[in-house]
Amino acid sequence: MVKLFDTQQLRLINKYAIRDFSRSYKKLWVIASTLFISLLLLSLTFSVKEALNNEITANSKELLGGDIQLSTGIDPLPDLIVDELKTLGVVSTAIELATMVSSIDMAPVFTELRAVDDHYPLYGEIVSSPPGSAEKIFSTTKPMVLINESIQNLLKVKVGDDVLIMGKTFEVAGLVVSVPDIAESAVFGEFAIIGKASYDKFELSSGGSFLDYEYRLKFSNPSNANEQNKIVESIVAYDDTIETRLPGESGQRLGRVIDNFSNFLNLVSVSAMIIAGIGISNTLLSFVNQRNTSIAVKKSIGFSSNFIQLMYFYEIILILITTSIIAYLFGVFSPLLANELLPKSLGIDLQPTVSLIGYLNIFFIGLLVVLIFSIPSLYSISEIKAVALFRNTFQPVSLNFSLKNIVLLFILVVILTTYFVLQTEQKFYTVLYFVAFFITMLIFYGVSRLLISFLKKFHKFSSNGYRIAHRNIIAKKSLAPIMTVSLGIGLTLLLTLSFVANNLKQEISDTIPSMAPDLFFVSIDRDIQPDLESFIKSIDPEVMLEFSPMASASFISLNGTPIEELVSENNRSAWVVRGDRRISWSEKPNPDNPIIEGEWWEPGNENEMFISMDSRAAYDLGMSINDKITLNILGRDVTGTIKNFREVDYRDISINFAIIINKAFANKLPYEYIGTLKSDVSSNDILARVVEQFPNVSAIKVDRILSQVSGVLNKIFIAVTGISLIVIVIGLIVIVSAVLVQTTFRRYNNLIYKILGVDFPTILRAMTIEFVLIYLTLVFFALSVAIAGSYLIVENTLQLTWRFDLGLTLWILLTTALVSFVMILIANKSIFSPKVYPLIRNE
């Protein structure tokens, strides 16, 4: 009887386990390798996530650019207010605007331009090439600009060349590698920095709504930051459209992206680990069966089942401890590798962090998986009877699913799921994933039983190859269940992700370009709009040109309740009510935006604001027809009534607004235009001529944006598909281990077939038929689950049209089949030419 704290007994268990492990470690390679791969994946994810979060926390002031940031939108702060802020410390002013940068002979490039004063940056530094070039943008002798590598490549310019910004000539001082307050356009698009003095001197402002004034403060006395933050907030309290941000909020967006991606990786890791668990279970069971006699002898001597179970469990724990430590150490240093892979323009330098909690986190997850999958195998030890020693008749034992074990397993699965759910922000999706995963596992197990019972009833072919394959599949130790579950889940995951990725890529590369305009004009002054329209029509009379009026507004409340109290950060449509939003107006409904609830308004009525909402956003935000919305338009709070919901399809990248108001009311507002253009004439030519004639007009080339998005998506999907391939690799290891476990049994069978005159081609044919039957069955269900899963994601979550790609499907299925079959053949190589003598001698 094992007592929990009987140290002598525990020492004995330790001694036996280590001795057994050191003499039979080769038989435990599957447990070690599959556990290691899945723990490594988990460890990499945790370590990189932790390092990124540490980096964000440690550099929160650099990421914000100061101790506090004020965004005032299109209007600068009054000088009096700025002076008041200066009493607290250093104030840095930056202006961000969208504009065009051009060079001789090259099409202008839509660029995020940042004009900064000489206090910028208050924390950190601008990393530029050549070093020191950043200082030149404050030169008073000649206007200079720092451009990023993307602009350099597009305009084919080098340091010292001239570029045009809104008709003014700037010399390229150097390349901006990174700025401390990360600009997304610096990473993924076009980004440039000039001195604020140049901006003021040339009056570069487009005057449009795509302009943002930002003020950052570095307190003289940073130790009293909270107090000073309150003072700053009281100074700007006169205008509730001024947004303040503190260092803790600076990396929130990046943090959310990291959280979402690492959550996905964690789920893939745990999937890999669960499939590894199937391998652990299978290997342990065969391990127990191979030690049938030894276990029976130990029992005959007087060792209890508990003692023997504990001993083998201890061996698994030793493997878990070893593999988790190695995996954790690899993970700890992975941030150094991530530094090499992350864009330099992010300016992020991840550092490895070793923490006991971090290790225990990985170990605990591994322990839960090991417990879940080793319990049914280890409890089979109690079924081994020592009386068999007298009769020399050993029956192989099978997984022990007693009621007690089922309850225990259920509790452990709930703990595992809860543990994961508690660690993620996406709780609902994580639970959904686990439920779907376990259901899929059950489906695949059911599928294998279905195949076996189907074959038991129908076996009408007389070919020897088929008959042997048939016998192998319906045999007690059939490969069908383990192959169907472990390969089925990996294949389902790969197919689902590939279908989603492929649909998204097709949408971006085919569907959207066919619908989208060539150019998207932003922030066009209403005074130049008629001239611009005539000018473009003079270039191409057949041009499809559409202009819409636009004003800037921010969402204040819904039915009198502040909107931030009603809408959480995680709400899918939170973007509609957060920050500045562009609104438009119309007298008639747009035919492309069908009304699905409510009615359009009657013309006139200039004293009352009517609102038409994007239906998806409205439903997400819990709005109803006749609800009252308060918007802040140009510093004034205006309350209007929701009259209808429109179905808006943003995919065509034409002018679509989430909020449209009645024209009669809007006529009183100052406004500008945005526009779209589709033409047979080259968009580069049109753009070059427009920018030359109207230097303050900015236009985005849609194909450039799509190629950027496509490029980023491609990288993400390569990573995602690569990661899901790990699940398949682990599945294959599990299958190979299952094959190896069966080798003795199959070798014996093949010997009998050989003695009976069955030749090698027939045995090979039998193996092929067996594989094809199992694979076709699992493919049918993997494909069904993947199609259903990807359809739901594409149609409901991404709101795109789902399409099936036969070529991609066949490529994935055939490649997986080929790799799996070759692996199985390699694992089976010893059974093709069984040695007769040892088997006849029962050795």
Place this chain on the structure above:
Amino acid sequence: MNAAIQFNNVSLSYGSKVDPVEVLKGINFSVSSEEIVSIIGPSGSGKTSIIMLASGLETATEGSIKINSQEIVGLKENNLSEIRRKNIGIVFQSFYLIPNLTATENVLLSLEANQKYNQEEEAKKLLSEFGLSHRLDHLPSELSGGEQQRVAIARALINKPKIILADEPTGNLDSANSQSMMDLLFEYTKKSKTSLVMVTHDNSIAERCDRIIEIKDGQIV
């Protein structure tokens, strides 16, 4: 003197209650301490079943079995394991040494099951007395059949059990090895004042015992 083993009206059957296969029917016998008893009979008569019941590895369908006056019928696995550890040593026809343990480690196993630790010298001494001083660190696969059975007997005896149960211990050995093996078993059983119950087909071996119990069709003849 107390009986080391006491069978009272013991029956053993397998299969369903409707159509049971009766292996043993109303067996009554006892073995005194230090007594050497052989059980003989034709194949399938139930000889090994008696050893299985006496070791507590099989449960009687009816009747009472006492080991050193302690009733073992109806006990749980853990209690039976304890009784086996403290009272019984078993020798099998097929030796059943643990393949990945050396000769010494196989013998030590028995001591360690009984919570007697760090007694390697004891195990080596016994094996040396059995003529295996040159095979102490050898694995079973490196030993001859006779050597393997000596290790198995040493494993059964090392714990100084009150009862040795042997199931055809010479069944897999040639006649020369059989004789020397039996000499060894008898000598050490007597020396350690242990009871020995041995199933055998060999009349010459049976005749060397204090008493012979003959079984036929599941009953004592």
